[in-house]
Amino acid sequence: MNVSDLVSQFGFESLVRPSVDHPIVDAYTSDLLSDVMARAGEGSALITIQAHKNTVAVASLVGARAIILCNGRPAPDDMVEAATSEGIAICRTPMNQFEVSGMLYRSLRG
8 A cells, every 4th residue: 555545545635645655554543642653663654633743743753654634633734844844645534543543454454
């Protein structure tokens, strides 16, 4: 699965689409950024409701390729700017974290 598949396969709204279509090899769901720093892996998609610039910084630190904002959370301008600068995709969905986690799990492990 690649970053572009998050939009095409799952219908997520693309807020930031990097020029490089990186592979997504794993996903991690958490709203506690220190937990994400300790446990999320390189090439992952971060599933969260944390819609702020620090989420991008943490995603960059762990090598996550995408942030999926759940519950229709809006992304502030500074978050969008940071993600664009870091080459990290941001997608948004009205679904909750449980639903998104299940979808990605089936797609990545199924």
